[in-house]
Amino acid sequence: MIELRTPREIEQMRPAGRFVADVLTQVSAAAKVGVNLLELDALAHRMIKERGAESCYIDYHPSFGASPFGKVICTSVNDAVLHGLPFDYRLQDGDLLSLDFAASVDGWVSDSAVSFVVGNPRGGDRGAADQKLIEATQDALAAGIAAAQPGNKIGDISAAIAAVGHGAGYRINTDFGGHGVGRTMHGDPHVPNDGRKGRGFPLKPGLVIAIEPWFLETTDEIFTDPDGWTLRSADGSRGAHSEHTVAITEDGPLVLTARD
Template sequence: MIELKSPSEIEAMRPAGRFVASVLTALRDAADVGVNLLELDALAHRMIRDAGAESCYIDYHPSFGAMPFGKVLCTSVNDAVLHGLPHDYRLRDGDLLSVDFAASVDGWVSDSALSVVVGTPDPEDLRIIKATEDALAAAIAVALPGNKLGDISATIGDLARANGYTVNTQFGGHGVGRTMHGDPHVANDGRAGRGLKLRPGLVIAIEPWLMRTTDDIYTDPDGWTLRSADGSRGAHSEHTIAITDGAPIVFTDRGVA
């Protein structure tokens, strides 16, 4: 069921967006060679506790997860491309790290993700990160009242292909509100002019994610982490936004966190 938020509810969602953005900024700054993924998870956990927020991940157990997630972050490294379960791993020079984080503040959720290279970057890693960031920015730019959901999806898919990447559509964006995942599903590829008409009050997470040389994935033995089928690296970018009468509101914009 798709629920449109009132102007007052949109305003009430802003603190969650600012908080999620601030946590991702802190995690990006903390990620360095030798830092353990469990240390990053602990940092986010402390920030949640200090802010009086609530984790959306720790007890999360959808049908595709082997058990409740148990951590407050997704930390996906190199060929781990989504839902990376934090574990005892110290980041190495050149690792590509994607961090996905969602939290609830005063009952409202925001969800966001970023990718960074730790230490010495491989140009191809920087290129795929930029492709996801550019796709996200372009998708947000067409998230306007009167446009269709397919315009967002087609924008992501077209930009991915223009950069030489194929698109996996098993996982994508989603509605956001009192819970982390709701309707509608926001695919990372589609046909322009098709699907749900965008209306003010619709709040969605848009999340392009790409892999270098495949669009196939498999589930790691940990029951959560999704890896590229051919071992190639992936990147992930995400913001939670609201459709308005004008330009969309980007709740998780780290520039205003």
């Protein structure tokens, strides 16, 4: 069921958005060469406890997950792109890391993701390819947000994302994409990363959605890692992921998870 939020409820969602943004900012800053992914999860866990927030991930067990997630942040490295389950791995110089985090504050959820290269980006073709991939997801996110105007439709967001992705030379997987956000992390409507303008659910003031383009460098096929969660590219190429929680308002899109 698709739910629309009142202006007062959208205001009540702002603290969750700020908290999610703050966690991603601090965890990103901590993601240095030699740092263990489990240390990043512990940092996010500590921030949740200090804020009195609730994790959306730790007990999360959808049909596509092998078991409850058990951690509080997704850490996807290199050929992993979504649902990266933190494990005993120390970050290396040049790793492409995607962080995805969702939490509930006072009963309201926000969800956001960011990708970046750890340490010094590798030079040459590798470094250029990583930066192109990351920037494509960022540009696609910005295009999707710009299309999130009252009177438009979900397909306008999807088409805007796809135009950037295809324009950069990437194929697009639509198995996973954006979604409704509110009292729970995942709700209706689904917001695919490819679609046709003018199609789908109308964007009405009060609709709150996560817009999340993710691209793989040379494929649109993925498989699930033996950990039962981490999604990796079928050909070993790298992935990147950008995401914001966005409220549709009378005045246009309001990004609740904007980072300083």
